[in-house]
Amino acid sequence: MLVEEMMQSEVVTLSPTAAIADGLKLRHINHIKHIPIVDETNQIIGIVSDRDLRIAAPSIFNESQEQHVLSHEIQSIMSHPVVTVHPLDLSEEVAHIFYDKDISCLPVVSDNKLIGMITASDMLYTLIQLTGTNVQSSQIEIKVPHKPGVLPEAAAVFGKRQTNITSVLLYPYNDDPNYKILVFRIQTINPLPVIQDLRKAGYTLMWPNNIAGPKQ
Structure with missing residues (x-):
């Protein structure tokens, strides 16, 4: 699956000179955890997370803390440079980036312009779709020799029963x-x-392995 099939194309952004207060308001209204910071040509120059905003906001338990911090430009708390992906990148590649970089959001950029966002939650939902767990189904695991042609051989057993994989x-x-x-x-x-049928064909069942069948 490609990034363009997973990404959110409607993205709320801020300019680098916007106030931190604007970021807090945007987060509250749109219920988002990441705000891309873009310049006048829609090129991404930074990103602000929910955590960044919470750290920057004055504490409600400290009345003496100066409230004017909310008027500071949001670029003062943004993270940069930003790790980005392309709309034609594969989901597997994106999953590696999320894991290797330990991040939870990736802006999608094409021709140096921000066109979307993909989050770790989007990635998890994609995994659910790819594994088929979003539809009513049963899971079967078999141990097979690591050799060419083993997949169609095993799949043929399901085909004889006209079972949809x-x-x-x-x-x-x-x-x-x-x-x-x-x-x-x-x-x-x-x-x-x-x-x-799989047991009769000589396959070792790894799951479910508690259902009686012919000895192998």
């Missing part, structure tokens, strides 16, 4: 490079017939 994932089996785990999500609430 909503998603397929592949991940390593412990530290053994000779095997992988195939994870199928299928659109049925009764996976028992397919599980029995």
Whole structure:
């Protein structure tokens, strides 16, 4: 999935000379946690988080603290330079950036212009879609040899039952490079017939592994 399919295209921004008070008001009205700071050509020059605003705002428990801090320009508390992504970047690449940079928001930039935003929550929702957990389904995990052609061979077992596969994932089996785990999500609430077929075909069931079937 591409970034342009996941991003929020309607983005609320501020200019660098806007007051911190404007940022607080914008956060409250729009219920957002990140405000991109852009120049007059809509190029992103910084970003202000909910945490930045909370730190900058005067404490309600300290009446002597000067309130004029709210009139300071918001560029005084923004973070820069800003890590950005392109609308044609892949979701897997974006997930790596979120993890490696330990951030929760990424502006989307094309031709040096801000065109959208993607958050960690957007990324999580995309993962839910990619894994098929957003639809009623059953999960089956099988251990398979790490060799060419194993995926269509296993998928053929589901095809014989005319079972619809909503998603397929592949991940390593412990530290053994000779095997992988195939994870199928299928659109049925009764996976028992397919599980029995997989066992008869010689596959080792990793999940569910508590359903009786022929010995392997």
